[in-house]
Amino acid sequence: MQRIGVFVCHCGTNIAATVDVKKVVEMALHEPGVVHAEDYAYMCSEAGQELIHKAIKEKHLTGLVVCSCSPRMHETTFRNAAEKAGLNPYMVEIANIREHCSWIHKNIDEATEKAVILMRAAVAKVNLDAPLQPGESRVTKRALVIGGGIAGIQTALDIAEAGYPVDIVEKTPSIGGRMSQLDKTFPTLDCSSCILTPKMGEVNAHPLINIYTYSEVESVSGFVGDFTVEIRKKARSVDMNKCTGCGLCQEKCPSKKTPSEFNRGLSTRSAIYTPFAQAVPNVPVIDRDACIKFKTGKCGICSKVCQAGAIDYEQKDEIVTEKYGAIVVATGFDMIKLDRYDEYAYSQSKDVITSLELERIMNAAGPTGGHLERLSDGKAPKEIVFIQCVGSRCADDRGKSYCSKICCMYTAKHAMLIRDKYPDTNVTVFYIDVRTPGKNFDEFYRRAVEDYGVNYIKGQVGKVIPQPDGKLLVQGADLIDNKQILKEADMVVLAAAIEPNPDVRKIATMLTASIDTNNFLTEAHAKLRPVESPTAGIFLSGVCQGPKDIPETVSQAGAAAVKAIGLLAKDKLLTNPCTAHSDELLCNGCSQCANVCPYGAISYEDKEVNDHGIRETRRIAVVNDALCQGCGACTVTCPSGAMDLQGFSNRQILAEVDAICR
Amino acid sequence: MKYSYYPGCTLKNKAQDLDQYARASAEVLGFELEEISEWQCCGGVYPLGSDEIATKLSSVRALNDAKEKGQDLVTLCSACHHVIKRVNDDMKNVEDIRTRANNYMALDEPYNGETTVLHFLEVLRDRVGFDEVKKKVVNPLTGKKIGAYYGCLLLRPGKLLAFDNPENPKIMEDFIRAIGAEPVIYPYRNECCGGYISLKEEDMSKEMCRKIEESASGFGADMLITACPLCMYNLNKNNGGNLPVYYFTELLAEALGVKEEVKAQ
Numbered sequence: 001m002q003r004i005g006v007f008v009c010h011c012g013t014n015i016a017a018t019v020d021v022k023k024v025v026e027m028a029l030h031e032p033g034v035v036h037a038e039d040y041a042y043m044c045s046e047a048g049q050e051l052i053h054k055a056i057k058e059k060h061l062t063g064l065v066v067c068s069c070s071p072r073m074h075e076t077t078f079r080n081a082a083e084k085a086g087l088n089p090y091m092v093e094i095a096n097i098r099e100h101c102s103w104i105h106k107n108i109d110e111a112t113e114k115a116v117i118l119m120r121a122a123v124a125k126v127n128l129d130a131p132l133q134p135g136e137s138r139v140t141k142r143a144l145v146i147g148g149g150i151a152g153i154q155t156a157l158d159i160a161e162a163g164y165p166v167d168i169v170e171k172t173p174s175i176g177g178r179m180s181q182l183d184k185t186f187p188t189l190d191c192s193s194c195i196l197t198p199k200m201g202e203v204n205a206h207p208l209i210n211i212y213t214y215s216e217v218e219s220v221s222g223f224v225g226d227f228t229v230e231i232r233k234k235a236r237s238v239d240m241n242k243c244t245g246c247g248l249c250q251e252k253c254p255s256k257k258t259p260s261e262f263n264r265g266l267s268t269r270s271a272i273y274t275p276f277a278q279a280v281p282n283v284p285v286i287d288r289d290a291c292i293k294f295k296t297g298k299c300g301i302c303s304k305v306c307q308a309g310a311i312d313y314e315q316k317d318e319i320v321t322e323k324y325g326a327i328v329v330a331t332g333f334d335m336i337k338l339d340r341y342d343e344y345a346y347s348q349s350k351d352v353i354t355s356l357e358l359e360r361i362m363n364a365a366g367p368t369g370g371h372l373e374r375l376s377d378g379k380a381p382k383e384i385v386f387i388q389c390v391g392s393r394c395a396d397d398r399g400k401s402y403c404s405k406i407c408c409m410y411t412a413k414h415a416m417l418i419r420d421k422y423p424d425t426n427v428t429v430f431y432i433d434v435r436t437p438g439k440n441f442d443e444f445y446r447r448a449v450e451d452y453g454v455n456y457i458k459g460q461v462g463k464v465i466p467q468p469d470g471k472l473l474v475q476g477a478d479l480i481d482n483k484q485i486l487k488e489a490d491m492v493v494l495a496a497a498i499e500p501n502p503d504v505r506k507i508a509t510m511l512t513a514s515i516d517t518n519n520f521l522t523e524a525h526a527k528l529r530p531v532e533s534p535t536a537g538i539f540l541s542g543v544c545q546g547p548k549d550i551p552e553t554v555s556q557a558g559a560a561a562v563k564a565i566g567l568l569a570k571d572k573l574l575t576n577p578c579t580a581h582s583d584e585l586l587c588n589g590c591s592q593c594a595n596v597c598p599y600g601a602i603s604y605e606d607k608e609v610n611d612h613g614i615r616e617t618r619r620i621a622v623v624n625d626a627l628c629q630g631c632g633a634c635t636v637t638c639p640s641g642a643m644d645l646q647g648f649s650n651r652q653i654l655a656e657v658d659a660i661c662r
Numbered sequence: 663m664k665y666s667y668y669p670g671c672t673l674k675n676k677a678q679d680l681d682q683y684a685r686a687s688a689e690v691l692g693f694e695l696e697e698i699s700e701w702q703c704c705g706g707v708y709p710l711g712s713d714e715i716a717t718k719l720s721s722v723r724a725l726n727d728a729k730e731k732g733q734d735l736v737t738l739c740s741a742c743h744h745v746i747k748r749v750n751d752d753m754k755n756v757e758d759i760r761t762r763a764n765n766y767m768a769l770d771e772p773y774n775g776e777t778t779v780l781h782f783l784e785v786l787r788d789r790v791g792f793d794e795v796k797k798k799v800v801n802p803l804t805g806k807k808i809g810a811y812y813g814c815l816l817l818r819p820g821k822l823l824a825f826d827n828p829e830n831p832k833i834m835e836d837f838i839r840a841i842g843a844e845p846v847i848y849p850y851r852n853e854c855c856g857g858y859i860s861l862k863e864e865d866m867s868k869e870m871c872r873k874i875e876e877s878a879s880g881f882g883a884d885m886l887i888t889a890c891p892l893c894m895y896n897l898n899k900n901n902g903g904n905l906p907v908y909y910f911t912e913l914l915a916e917a918l919g920v921k922e923e924v925k926a927q
Contacts, residue, residue: 342829345849465849468880 002127005036005061006119007052009043009068011098016041018102020112024067027116031123035059044074049081056085063091063126067119069098072525072534088131090577090647095122117660124659128652132577137626139225140325141568144169146217146507149177150196150550151542151557152330153203158561159328160208164568167322168203169231170213171503172261174279175200177332181262181356183363185550186413187444193278193365200280214285216503218319220327220510221600223629224537225573227324235315237286238272242310245282249302249311250274258290260367264357266375267367272302272311277365286311326564327511329521329533330541330557331504335496336391340398344387344494345464350375351472352464352492355386355407358414372422374491376470381490384418385474386411386429387461391497393432400497400518405547407495408435412448414493419452428455428487430476438549457485464492500544512598513538520546531560539563578647579628580635582621584609586642589619593634593643601627602634665785666728666735666777667695670742671703677739677891682927683911684738684782686920690798691790695736698727704745707858715762721749722763726773734778736785738911740890744815744823747779751822781816781825782911783833783889792840800919802842809846809883810834811874811907813893814854828852834887837910841917850877855896871900879905887913 006028010016021039028037036059040048043066055061064087066078071094079089097115105111143159145152148170156166168175179185180200182192203209218230253270260267262275269275271290274282292299293313303311335356338346346352351374353361364370374381388407391399408431415427434456436442448454459477467473467488474487500519508515513533514522521544524532531540541560542553567573582593584607594602601624608617621643623634634643635650644650673681688695702720709717724746728735737743752759754775764772780788786795812831820828831852835845853874856867875897878886887910888894897907915921 342827347830348847348849463849465877468877468882 002033002063002129003035003059003061004031004033004063004065004123004126005052005055005059006031006034006038006065006067006123007043007048007055008037008039008097008119009048009066010039010041011043011069011102012041015068015098015102015115018105018108018111019097019115020108021067021115023112024097024115024119028065028119028123031120033063033127034123036061043068044077049077052078052081053085056082056087061087063087063093063129065093065095065119065122065126067095067097067115067122070094070096070100090132091126091129093122093126093129095119120659120662121656124655125652128649128655129647132647134574134577135625136572137223137225137575139568139570139573140227140323141165142167142322142324143326143328143564143568144217144227144229144322144324145328145330145541147171147177147330147332147501147542147544148175148203148211148213149330149332149542150179150199151332151544151553152177152328153199154554154557155328155330155539155541155561155564156203156209157199157206158558159564159568160206162561162565162568163208164565165208165210167231167324168209168211169215169217170211171216172275173214173236173273173283173285174275174281175203175211175213176276176278176280178356179550180276180278181264181359181363183359183366184413184417186409187438187440189413189417197278200278204280211281212320213281217507217510222323223599223627225325225567225570226626227327227537229322229324229327231320231322233318233320234285235288235317236283237288237291237312237315238284239310239312239315240281240283242308243283243306244308244310245274246307247274247284248305248307250284252301252305254299254301255290255292258287263360263367264354266357266360283310286313326537326539326567328539328541328560328564329504329507329511329513329544330560331501331507331544333498333500333543333547334502336399336499338390338494338496341390341494343463344390344461344492345466345472346494349464349466349472349492351381351470351490352494354494354496355410355414356496358493359410362414362417372418372425379490380422380425382425383487383489384425384427384491384493385461385472385487385489386415386427386493386495387464387474388429388431388495389460389497390494392495394497400499402497402518402547403435404495404498405435406498406549409438409441409444409549411493411495412436412445412454415454416444416448416452419448419454426455428457428489430457430459430461430474432458432460438551459485498543498547504544511535511538520544531556531563537567575626576630578630578645579625580623580630580632580643580645582623582638583642583644584618584620585611586640587618587620587638588640588642589621590639591621592637592639593621596633596637598631598633599627599629601629663693663789664696664733665693665780666724666731666733667697668701668704668724668735668737668742668746669697670701670737670739672739672741672891677894677909680738680889680891680909680911682924683909683915683921686924687911687914687918690918690920691786691795693785693790696731696733698724698735701727704742706741706745708745708748715759715766718749718752718759718763719766721746722753722767722773725750725753725775725777725779726767726769728777729773734780736780736782738782738889740781740813740815740888741892743779743781743889747823750775750777750779781889783816783837784825786837786840786914787833792836795837795840795914796842799841799917801917803913803917804842806843807846807882807884808838808843808913809848809878809881809886809905810838810851810910811855811878811886811888811893811897812852813888813890814852814857816889817852834910837914838887841913843913846878846881846883848877848881848883850874855893857892857896860896860899867896868900871897875901875905 255271259265360366461476465473817828838845860867
């Protein structure tokens, strides 16, 4: 028989305002096995843990039930407290009477009754708990970074600087990401390329960093400390070792009509291309969908002009398999498609552009050589209207519910740069709110208004009306003057919402990392573990976790690197002892458990068993403890009840159900 | 193919053209519009009062009539279409209205929004197909530059009417192409003509119509087509005759070669 102590936490008023904690204590004392029960304001505090310590010692407790918040919050805290007092940490059960009870109920009587029931279930489980010993697993001292934008670059550099090898997998032909497409950066207005390209070079030259560009993660298996990842190196059709990056092939390529991804479709590129001049690596790829040689079999000009003999039309995709201890996701973002915002005439007029397109137009290496001009007729715009929050902070399902966070600042930047370079061009910004929290951010915005005379109008635009003469009529509201505005413009710039890279769903599924309704990767704890995924060994860097600007991305990239380094610095990890095992006498070797196991942890052995005096050889399921994550899928699948999960045995679960139904 | 047909009051007097050309065209295109017996006025405006049911009942009667015949319900007038489609949605999805309307009507079997409501243009697009329409055209309106005037009632609320993209529709442009003419896309095609406001604030409606017509002719339209008698009224009244406005069914009948027949009746 266990000697169980029940500890009921008030969590200040979080629990105590809705649950009668004294009543839970009183009821606990009637439960079988319970020899001690008490309540306290903050059980997780030093003083609360001291109460637990004292009770274990004085009452010779063998098991604990803590009625408190979610086990995701403090299970580890209480397990450690128990261990310090000499108890096996797996003899601790949490009854979640906060998230599952007090936070979601209003009626005190009902909430108290539920809290008592949850306590009872936990007591029933502890009664059947047995001490468990965690095993150990090794840590592969190598990190994988998925995505080669500024987030991935910074994370890789920081990890490598700590002495651990890092691989970067980047889908496009070059690292650099969105930041390489930007012209200037707020709030200092330094040129984006000038601060990014040295970092790209640094990553490329770092002896501990290996870059796979034009590559994608194909599959991920294993677990924290010991991931096995297959990387698909897409056929570049150019030999990386031979190519000198002279660029002659791109010059001579006769297929030049493909829209340039880098210039957001505002210019075209050749079929053999590097996305931009400062690409890393400076080795082109052949876009086989656009290449005449691949489409018709005729051409081969690039091969003929290549002095180095680097062109290889026969090259095939290659799968590289590598082991990693930690994986950092840095998959970044894109702008939303504007097909649900036809009132802004983006698809109807060439002079309605997105902010990222403007970024390319303003850039000296962009489609217009850095001259601000209308894409319809090449004329210099004299009136420019910016529309903020296009698809951000959207109340219906047309757009995104969240604030994209970067648009207020980059719009102020665009407005200021245009007023500075083209003083006779008027700039108007329609906004819902101007949000500039950040170091030197509000000062920056005020400079746009006060020093550069940018006209900010609080109100939204209802419609952009292309006129027969090529001008645009912007119909909006001025909420401060309470009047309708009809404003003629030569160019309209839309601050389209940003959304996570669409590939992130696929990657999250491979990593079993959770994502939210907006496809942002979820952090383990919104406040206390913001750069870790709830899945152990997976870390988050940059906009894949939520909208952020460059300074914030770089900070988070560093934080993710530190977390990864912390993991890689360990030689061994303790494994979760709550693993499945099969009962030899019950198992009939049907393979159903192996079929449902997501971790490939189950195999079969022919084993001699002694079934009530009869010796025979049977095919029996065997679980690899190092691979098993204790998900329990096999235990519910097993038709003969042979599979059981330590710490969550079938008997324990049913005892909990019995206690709830009592 | 037979459809239940709800013409509405205006189509029985001011907008007889809209109705007659549609019936004749339907015959050529191989479907029949069977007028609902004893239909009543739809009310002209969808009542926004959440406790209002009296003005929704005529729509419910028409919808239930179609349901009993096992037919889809076809409308032509934008306003009728708007009212009936929205009432149908209420009957399907708003429990309070459904219960009260059914209690009041005391039908043999309660009406729960089972009928599909189709605008005549939707029949052309989704049932007949514009490709088929094109095949039946004997008198293509080649060279005519036509601006489609949608107005607001056909398109909005977009999710509920599910007629077309309210900000960038194309059903009428596809229709114009099917009858051999050239559509002119202009930004004011989905703006309001003023509707009933023209009775009270004539100047406002005038201004709204002026914008529509200037925009359409600016982009090169020779004429406008509409499905709405009220839009027709406002555009004609306010436009100084610069830009002729036709019901889309008249051009359809012309293209199908039955216009003269109807006129002779």
